[in-house]
Amino acid sequence: MERYEDEWLNMLMRIGGTDVGSLDDSWINVKNPATGEQVDRVPAGSTDDVSRAVDAAGAASAGWKKKTVRERGIILFHAAEKVREQHKELARLLTLEQGKPLREAIDEVRGYANILEFYAGISASQQGEMVRLGTSGDALVVREPLGICGVIIPWNMPVLIMGWKVGPALLAGNTMVLKPASTTPLTNLRLAQILEASGLPPGVLNIVTGQGEIVGEALVKHPGIQKISFTGSCTTGLRIRELATSQLKELTLELGGSDPMIVMDDADIDKAVDGALRGRFYNAGQTCTAVKRLFVHDAIADTFMQKLKQRIEGLKIGNGLEAGVDMGPLNSPVQRERIVQIVDATRDADAGTILTGGGVLNETPYDRGLFYRPTLVADVMPENRLMSEEVFGPVLPVMTVPDLDTAIREANRTRYGLGASVWTTNLHTAKRAFDEVHAGIVWVNRHLTVPPEVPFGGMNESGIGRENGLHALDSYSRTKTLFLGW
Structure with a gap:
């Protein structure tokens, strides 16, 4: 397979605003689990890279928040179009790094496009509400983005789960720092490129590749992150909850199950x-x-x-x-x-x-x-x-x-x-x-079917919060009220 090392570096710099010299010299080899052969390699990010990515997300936040929800939705729609055009190439890359049959990889890539289309489609309906309070006055209730969201993606369904998190977070007006799984970062990086090519401004979505105990922990601990969305093991999820709640961060945790x-x-x-x-x-x-x-x-x-x-x-x-x-x-x-x-x-x-x-x-x-x-x-x-x-x-x-x-x-x-x-x-x-x-x-x-219109999440040790649907969109925003006394 064609190697993309220089392209990954350029993409990381373009999306995250990282200088060439700031990336660590070490690399993570990505291997095909069916053959053991190396597919590619990506930078092993550091805590400094996480800080730079958060800074880039912060710098892009004001401009992205000022865009109308329709404008943000149009970018998601264009990205979905490009993903569908490139779905065979993307699916092959996903199979190479993850191992699943090509047929399943194609379904997952199309599912990602479907998620972006869903959130693009509901963008026009995202409006505030007026609450009439009689002689007390009126109140205007709107939803505003949380700010910078940290997202940690697992290796089992990296494309679909990226869609579950990126779609509602970006539509709500947040900027993001995303850490893909160390064994399956390649398709996530390619999808970030497609979002950028579809009009997503630099710094809105930042990718930092690396090990969970370094990059993931730095992301959760960073004071500039307002929300963490994590999909993965229960053990790691409990550690994330401990770290995040001490800083009062918003949380979405999907921690698996025994269905x-x-x-x-x-x-x-x-x-x-x-x-x-x-x-x-x-x-x-x-x-x-x-x-x-x-x-x-x-x-x-x-x-x-x-x-x-x-x-x-x-x-x-x-x-x-x-x-x-x-x-x-x-x-x-x-x-x-x-x-x-x-x-x-x-x-x-x-x-x-x-x-x-x-x-x-x-x-x-x-x-x-x-x-x-x-x-x-x-x-x-x-x-x-x-x-x-x-x-x-x-x-x-x-x-x-x-x-x-x-x-x-x-x-x-x-x-x-x-x-x-x-x-x-x-x-x-x-x-x-x-x-x-x-x-x-x-x-x-x-069994298994989870369309983007339907909220998805668990109870007990399966996690906190919901992915998909309007419920996920609400979890990436908060209400703000303007009270008008006449």
Whole structure:
């Protein structure tokens, strides 16, 4: 692949206002997780680079805030057009650095464009309100931007999640400093270039690449940042909350989950099998809202499991750039090793029955990549780590249940509360699941889908705040009231 080192440096200088000599001499190598080959490299940013980026965002803030919301929306719309024009190139870059099949990368890039179009489309409706107070007077209530927002992007869905954060933050009139994941910064950088080429003024969106413990922590601690929006692990999220709340920063934290999928005896079995297959093995299971725990009514369990096992064994595993690949590699060797340990411990303790998969793919041509076999584990006990922890990979634990009461009780046996789904043809069953399952979003007869119009976020240890929709736009702004006494 063509290398972009000089281009990244020029882009960082143009967007962030950084001088050539200010960047650290060290670099971060970005590797293809399917082959181990180096794709490119990006600068390993420092705390000084974060400060310079915040300064650039501060300098651009007044001019960006003065633009009308329509003007800001037009820039987002033009960027969406350019992304659609370049979606194949962007998707290929995403697959190279992240590993997911090209088909999924294309969907993610198009999803990013869809998000920008949504926020551009609602820009004309963003108006203040007049509150009539009778003899007391009148009040004009408007929303104004928070200021400079710090954004930290994960590696699993870097393009889509960048859209979730950049779209509402920029439309609301904020400037930003964004830190992409160290393993997947390239497509985020390219998307920043497209925004700049679409009319975004220099300094409005600043990218600082680097390690989380250096760049991320400096971003959270910086006194010039008014809001932090983070998507990632619970452990890191709790650390961010501790640092940010001590400075009274606004927070949006999306910290993952252990999403349950409940399949009742009246469900369409084939449709539910399709949902479980995609819901768990899409992006090699590296999705916050992936199906992480499957509860199947015992009346249909044998048929359901037989069909699901057959479908899993038919998945084509390989390099995401190859035709027909259904599942690519994991993105992180650390994450793969954790999955190996949990599955092996389950097998050794007879704490579940591995029906298919279980283990790394280390034969040619997989031996250079971070591949793990898609795995189905039956008869898993609630206290097993597959059920009690978030397993970020292609492993699906299954428990049979005798009724809806048991399914809901077991679904709620978690410290998380991000998403959940119920598969049924009974409206009462669906309503009970919606009312009683602890999750920020509950799907009926589907899983994973999160369009930009719909607020998305969790409860408990799944985080704070909401992405998407008008709710996200509100979270990047605050009200200000003009009271008129006549």
